[in-house]
Amino acid sequence: MDELLxxxxxxxxxxxxxAAYAAAEAGGLLVDIRYAALRExxxxxxxxxxxxxxxxxxxxxxxxxxxAAEATGHDLRVVVVCNEGYASSLAAVSLRQLGLRHATDLxxxxxxxxxxxxxxxxxxx
Numbered sequence: 001m002d003e004l005l006x007x008x009x010x011x012x013x014x015x016x017x018x019a020a021y022a023a024a025e026a027g028g029l030l031v032d033i034r035y036a037a038l039r040e041x042x043x044x045x046x047x048x049x050x051x052x053x054x055x056x057x058x059x060x061x062x063x064x065x066x067x068a069a070e071a072t073g074h075d076l077r078v079v080v081v082c083n084e085g086y087a088s089s090l091a092a093v094s095l096r097q098l099g100l101r102h103a104t105d106l107x108x109x110x111x112x113x114x115x116x117x118x119x120x121x122x123x124x125x
Contacts, residue, residue: 005086008093014107017116020079024048028077029070031060033091034110038083043120045113048081056080056091061098078103085109 015023024030030048032039033056044050049070051059058066062073070076078100082088088105095103106113114120 005089009089011096012089012092012104014085014089014105015079016107017113017118020081020106020113021118023077023079026077028079030079030081030106031056032081032110033088034081034083038110040123042110042114043122045081045110046119046121053082053087053091057094057098060095060100062100074099074101076100076102080105081113082106082109084111 020030024047030045032045032048032050033053035052039050049068051068058064059068060071060078061067062071062076064071078092078095080088080091080095080103082091082105085106085108088109092103092105
């Protein structure tokens with residue numbers, strides 16, 4: 001698995017938490033793929049689109065019949081966020097295979113975001 005991650009990350013320009021924040025401020029889309037229990041425990045990134053990992057490709061394909069309204073085109077800057085930055089790398093590569101050429105992920109995931117002191121809000125209960 002470590003070798004696979006190393007290989008797929010070669011093609012990604014993984015973002016630090018502050019760079020991901022800046023990308024979102026510039027119109028990029030943060031996509032939180034963490035499962036519900038982690039979101040409830042740790043909170044949410046304000047403005048991030050929450051999409052369960054098993055629905056990601058369906059919801060982010062700009063030409064798909066089940067796409068999210070935020071999936072506006074193949075040029076969209078998408079930053080995938082998981083808990084610690086592992087699953088998000090694989091997910092970002094999958095989105096690139098769909099033609100989302102600017103998809104990448106957050107290095108260190110949500111935990112790095114929170115540790116950097118960036119905004120987090122409590123999950124609705």
